[in-house]
Amino acid sequence: MRPGRTRGRTHVPYSDRLGPMATALVTGGSSGIGYAFAQQLAARGDDLVLVARDEPKLRSAAETLHTLFGVDVETVVADLSVREDLVRVERLLGDREIDTLVNDAGFACHGDLLDEDWSVQAAAFDVMCLAVLVLSGSAGRAMSARGRGEIINVSSINALLGADNYSAVKRWMVSYTEALAGRLAGTGVRASVVLPGWVKTNFHSAAGLERPHIPGWLWVKPSQVAASALDAVRRGAVICVPTVRWRIAAWALRHGPDALPRVVARSVRSGHRPKAGH
Structure with missing residues (x-):
């Protein structure tokens, strides 16, 4: 058994698996939404390749998933803002038979657009675009050559706003996935993008930001995001907004008064306060 890999397999049947030996690769798969995807993919019997920067957290996630579901879990320590690491994962996708790709890696980049230090914004482009x-x-x-496969990109409801660079890169992800789905039409490969609202993860704390003070009923669980996205890509739906309440919000932002997204964006910007000590 090589380092970073645990072995085993579940024999629970699942009608939506893409093959008898399906494998899914999840970036950002050690925590948050990415880990929720990994859980649900493992629960349906898929082996996993998890990609993330934090090796201890990655190994812990792999061990837990193997213990719970009995699937093979391979870990790849990589920082996707580093070109050499990105190329390494790119080659893996070309060399291995990966049936489902989930692009979840990302981070909050809510800095002022006029800041002189643009290094964080550049890293956001590298990781999320x-x-x-x-x-x-x-x-x-690779999937087109085999005639089957799924690609899921994790965007955000922020894509419908004009709050900051995070909104911009997440909006790019939506446009790109729509174009990708069109390019893949007829190949047997499906592509979907999911736009979750505010999700209960360590997303804000990892960026040194206070968690937004919004009503509890607006928060979405990572498991809801993963389940909605996996169902959407299975059905061939290109855009997915989890939960009815956020689908209503997305409709209002797209089809309501032109000023609405700008008003919401101002509120979002004002809420991006650093936590004490940052």
Whole structure:
């Protein structure tokens, strides 16, 4: 058994698996929404390849998933903002038979657009735009050759706002996935993008931000995001907004008064306060 890999397999049947030996690759798969995807993919019997930067957290997630579901779990320690790491994962997608790709890796980049230090904003482009483009392209080529596969990109309801660079990169992800789905039409490969609302994860704390003060009923569980996205890609739906309440919000932002997204964006910007000590 090589380092970073645990072995075993579940024999629970699942009608939506893409093959008898299906494998899914999840970026950002050690925590939050990515881990929720990993759980649900493992529950349906898929082996996993988890990609993340934090090796201890990655190994812990792999061990837990193997123990709970008995599937094979391989870990790949990679920072997708580093070109060499990105190319390494790109090659893996070309060399291995990956049936489902979930591009979840990302982070909050809510800094002022006029800041002189643009390094964080550049890293956001690398992780949430370039990496999505490169990895989806590699997976799409390999999947098209086999005539089957799924690609899921994790965007955000922020894509419908104009709050900051995070909104911009997440909006790019929506447009890109729509284009990708069109390119893959007729190949047997499906592509979907999921736009969750506010999700209960460590997303804000990891960025040194206070969690938004919004009513509890607006928060969405990571498991809801993963379940909705997996169902959407299975049905061939390109855009997915989990939960009825956020689908209503998305409709209002798209089809309501032109000023509505700008008003909401101002509120979002004002809520991006650093936590004490940051």
